[in-house]
Amino acid sequence: GNIYLSGAGPSAWHEEYPVAKGKRQSPVDINTNKTKFDPKLAADPLTIRFSDSCCQSIVNTGISFQVTSNGAGCELSGGPLDSTYQFAQFHAHWGAYLKTTGSEHTVDGVSYPAELHLVHWNTKYDDFKDAVDKPDGLAVIAVFFKRGKEHPGFGKIQDLFSKIPAKGAKVNIDFEFNPGLLMPPDSENYWTYLGSLTTPPLYESVTWIVMKEPLEVSVEQIAILRTLLWETPNGVSQMYNNFRPPVPLRDRVIRASFG
Ligand SMILES: Cc1cc(C(C)C)[n+](CCc2cnc[nH]2)c(C(C)C)c1
Numbered sequence: 001g002n003i004y005l006s007g008a009g010p011s012a013w014h015e016e017y018p019v020a021k022g023k024r025q026s027p028v029d030i031n032t033n034k035t036k037f038d039p040k041l042a043a044d045p046l047t048i049r050f051s052d053s054c055c056q057s058i059v060n061t062g063i064s065f066q067v068t069s070n071g072a073g074c075e076l077s078g079g080p081l082d083s084t085y086q087f088a089q090f091h092a093h094w095g096a097y098l099k100t101t102g103s104e105h106t107v108d109g110v111s112y113p114a115e116l117h118l119v120h121w122n123t124k125y126d127d128f129k130d131a132v133d134k135p136d137g138l139a140v141i142a143v144f145f146k147r148g149k150e151h152p153g154f155g156k157i158q159d160l161f162s163k164i165p166a167k168g169a170k171v172n173i174d175f176e177f178n179p180g181l182l183m184p185p186d187s188e189n190y191w192t193y194l195g196s197l198t199t200p201p202l203y204e205s206v207t208w209i210v211m212k213e214p215l216e217v218s219v220e221q222i223a224i225l226r227t228l229l230w231e232t233p234n235g236v237s238q239m240y241n242n243f244r245p246p247v248p249l250r251d252r253v254i255r256a257s258f259g
């Protein structure tokens with residue numbers, strides 16, 4: 001069923017997944033008065049490497065679109081990371097028409113209309129599946145979307161949405177698409193903290209790297225996200241509100257790469 005719309009939604013996930021109330025859950029609110037600048041993050045800059053040939057296909061996962069990669073030439077290292085992580089996929093989370101919610105992380109209590117996740121797995125493990133539930137298994141770059149000028153690059157991905165109308169639908173990407181296009185102009189400034197998957201099974205395996213600067217996309221592009229379809233208790237309908245609201249930070253400090 002639809003994990004966001006069946007039963008009480010995210011607030012009930014703990015019944016089947018007790019870790020939902022765990023010590024390092026995600027997303028969280030980023031209270032900029034409580035983040036801590038860590039000069040070590042600036043001293044060993046995050047190295048984000050993408051390539052033109054790393055995106056093979058796009059699939060409707062039933063909770064988002066997902067652009068899947070074989071990871072060739074797409075690696076993440078430095079900053080908070082102690083090893084090299086390989087790119088696996090990107091997807092997004094977004095809200096409803098005329099609503100301001102949509103992102104998973106919030107900044108000083110404020111949501112963005114959508115949030116992109118670029119998922120990487122730690123190459124010290126054999127593969128993604130082996131890494132996915134390890135404490136240092138995954139690293140996810142989160143990029144907020146804000147309404148502004150059109151983003152033609154993301155538009156090329158959105159042009160494929162009509163080809164993946166239902167859960168499990170998948171098509172090949174037969175053009176070059178470099179996920180680096182989806183990085184904000186300034187990707188030096190980010191927040192980082194130890195967290196989790198934001199959907200069941202909610203594994204506490206993610207080092208989150210949340211870009212401070214949002215990426216501009218047009219209002220129409222935000223609306224096009226909602227043209228993807230998913231199953232709901234009332235039948236197939238438009239996909240939106242596929243985000244988990246923030247959960248308690250507990251005993252964690254969110255570090256900033258900038259002063
Ligand atoms: C094994 C697994 C891993 C992930 C993400 C972290 C790629 N996810 C997505 C969870 C997630 C999406 N955004 C943050 N976490 C799932 C979902 C599809 C059940 C399963």
Ligand SMILES: [Zn+2]
Pocket residue numbers: 091092093117198
């Ligand atoms: Zn996500």
